Amino acid sequence: MSRDRYVDFLRAWAIVLVVLGHWLITALLHESDGELTAPELLASVPWTQWLTLLFQIMPLFFLAGGHAAAGSWARTRSAGGTVTGWVGRRAVRLLLPTALYSGLVLLAVGVCSTVGVDPGTLALVGWAMAMQFWFLPVYLLLSVLTPVLHATHRRWGLAVPVAMGAVALIADTVVLTAHAPHVGLLNYVLVWGVAYQLGFCWRDGLLTERRPLLPTALAAGGGLAFAALVALGPFPVSLILVTGQTPSNTNPPSAAMLSWAVAQVGACLLAAPVLRRLLERERVWRVVRPAGGVSMTLYLWHMLPVLVAAAAFYLTGLAPEPALGSAAWWALRVPWLLVLGVILVALVSALRPLEGGLVRRYERTRPDVGPYRPWLFWPGLAACVTALARFATRGFADEGRFPVLPALGLALGAVLVLLHRRPAEPGSTERSEATKGDALEEAA
Template sequence: MRELGGREAAGMSRDRYVDFLRAWAILLVVLGHWLITGLVRRPDGTIVAPELLATVPWTQWLTLGFQIMPLFFLAGGYAAGGSWERARAAGGTAAGWVGQRAVRLLLPTAVYSGLVLLAVGVCAAVGVDPGTLALVGWAMAMQFWFLPVYLLLSALTPVLYALHRRGGLGVPFGMGVAGFGVGVLVVTVDGPYAEAVGALNHLLVWGVVYQLGFCWREGLLGRGRAVPAAMAAVGGAGFALLVGIGPFPVSLILVTGQDVSNTNPPSAAMLAWAVAQVGLALLVAPVLRRGLGRARVGRAVRGLGAASMTLYLWHMLPVLVIAAAFYLTGLAPQPDYGSAGWWVLRGPWLVVLGVVLAAVVRGLRPVERRLALTEARVRPGAGVRGVGGWRVWAGVGVSAGALTYFAGHGFAYGGRFPVAAAVGLGVGVALVTVPWGWGETGGAGVRGGAEGALERVG
């Protein structure tokens, strides 16, 4: 009994650590986006947002700490592996499981996108400056690149997990070799074919980390420090070589004007950094797990996790609020962009944005509750198949296409309303949620523990 209790406690601790990784990642995403977003009011009263990483090049080094997306995919793979295994054991189908997870992502995303698109449509109709509208539309979609990638990896989970059961660590290793090759191809070969092949790295590179989540859950990454330490060392050294000697920039976020990017598509350097970050996360896990056992810390992690999707989607809205309240009115002090005075004001900037975001999250609680009730009604059944199953796959594909457009172009590219993408997202969400042809109604999703919080997005 004591041994069993110890194993259960270890499992619970590990689940709490997965929740912590999600919460930590979402916090750094929000802070990182706020930190690099700086507003400037021109003499004619217009507001612009110079690109900090391009204007102040040394800030590109900061992205080594703020590019935290590998933790999303690691935690996502960890949770998805267990979820799919349980669903399959209970007789669920791949389409049913994928559909339930897609609904968790698509419903809040559709509400957010719908409200932003409504605002874009109204602003375009009343003659708002197209340049301003395009800038705002881009800012409100800058976080969207993650959504189609995660949605597609979730849809591929039954296949990826089957490969994992057969090949174990060989699967992420093979995907890593392929991703490294694609990354080299992108920087050595010009032309549209190289660009098209490079797009595969969105699934290959992030898929490596997702697969490592499967491996972590089943103890394949070792129970000591040797394997994580080797991952951190090899990944870190590889990144240093690829940046120092190779052609890749240090910035782990897209920078305008750079011929080679580490994110679009994910590069060989990003792959190396992701491996290093996973190794580091596993190395510090024992220490952090002890801290997560404290009740106050656990409550904070759960609270942040419960609001994670809202934080992720809505965290740029406070920037618009502050722009309207302090910059359009000329009330905000404006030291030279990137100067010492400007950096000093980053502190109050972050605090004010945090206060506004807290109010936004609080105001959206009724919407979140309504979405939870709606999800329970419209998600496909765990055993859906036939016509309903094909609808799930079609809906995921169409939605991923629309989200990819928004991620690359924003909500108002060229100052215009994106009709095709808006219709595409609406059709995709409807295919996954409107309950005709399911063959089985209701859902059987398992939640809690490691599948709370951000698990709602996948």
């Protein structure tokens, strides 16, 4: 089965826009006492919240992820594969680069804490380096649920995302009216799960071939619902968390976020024919493909260039500091983005061989052929999801302290996940049929 270039493009495009969005709204200020602060642009300059409509594009990543997962799980089922083997394959692809990233960041936090770095500064840096982690536990949970979600999809089709969306709306209503924030945790799986489930439907033609007007209905209906919820309802326009703003559209994902996700899916389907033709051009594909291959590295490491630029230009006083949101400040965004881009390209160039070497060594020493050890894998995955969720909400240095328990939880969980495959037999080069199929269409 050949790869769908448009699906690969969506995943790469989503990550690139998230990176650019984070960089664009990141503001730094060197105070007179020498302290470096990060004023919140979206709160200080409220009109910039409209920019989040352009950069909050993660629904498309979940859509593309669902599209790929549907094919990957179907191949595994037809080859007689197991749930543990399939989820394990996806978990390893996420957790190996994540464990490397987290280990290096935690090492830096430990050194800085030992030498007496200001706790406030350390907490800010630790938060910046973990702000993107919200995605990882959500995506891992959806991967775990994929066999069940795909079974319901095969039986009920489009009724499944409709039902998930309805439950998400009920949960959001309870959060707003009964002030029950824990109920909102369901929407991390439900709202993003709607986009993921629509990926199943897209792959099977339920959104296009059988219903040619449905993409237009999704785009128009989702867009109008979002506009109504912002204009008439209690929801803000910002699709990124703004400090002190309640309710939030992302913490937890709200009805407005669900509407925007549906609108994005519709727009994506409408744009598919034109973009697919464009991606068939080899010159275009040669530009797009490398971004997809390094998307996880880009996503994990994209805030480190901000810290490098902060130390090189702001702490030294070399960077001009016009008023936040002024014309001069916006003009300086151009060199700011260019500098960060150069640093990130150099960083990715250095890291990719290391990440690739780790993956290749693991695949060589513990090939994906089964039988697996579910008693190691599932507790390990639970520990990883818990630790990643903790880092996502509190950062790598909550209150300026080294996070001992979450760090141990992630380390132990990652080791258990990696050990769920058995060591290779001497001289063995066997690969499972499902693994061979996934070489055509990667899961993450």
